[in-house]
Amino acid sequence: MTMIFGHRGAAGTSPENTMISFKEAIHAGADGIELDVHLSKDQIPVVIHDETVNRTTNGTGYVKDHLAEELIRLNAGRLFNEEAPIPLLKDVLKWACESEKPFIINIELKNNMIEYSNIEEIVIQLVKEHKLSERIILSSFNHSSMVQALKTDPVIETALLYSDGIYKPYDYARRAGARAIHPLMRTVKNELINQARENSVAVRPFTVNDEEEMRTLFEWGASAFFTDYPEKAVRIRESIT
Incomplete structure (x- = not known):
């Protein structure tokens, strides 16, 4: 079955990368959530997409230049006229531990x-503290970072993000020790999914918001995909299974 990951939660209908968004995605029936992590000035993993807080919050400046206690006081629900703080990664992991429904968390570094110095070690340590290693996927556009993550924890699943076509990306992923590739949707073909499957590499395209593209990926048997609209994706999957 093709799994559905809520991209930054349910980013199409709620404030991205907030607890509101994550809870909405899981409530909609998503199999997992995707979130983004930066390090604060005091080396604490915080959940936000951009390098700066300018776009999604009522603050300004780089994430790396703010203390965590300053970041969590900002409103990350500004674009939706809601009140929603920037979450700390540890708070998302704590919620996942307490949730009645087990789900996967894709942490994009x-x-x-x-x-960010030692971000791999810092994040993996948090994951281990919450005993969530088996429910975590680490991903990044920085492929060297994913190799470093595996040096820190050879068991954790890693995935390589990319936006441009890569020749035999499943071979490339295996050389880097990754179990999955997360390509931009426009680079994905049925042949790629089939070849990756033959090489035991999962294919999870991003960001898939078009209904026809969702139907195509279900038909092709993609391992999963990331969408801003998990409720829509779940409805489509239910209609064809």
């Missing part, structure tokens, strides 16, 4: 533009 946002270290492709800013090099």
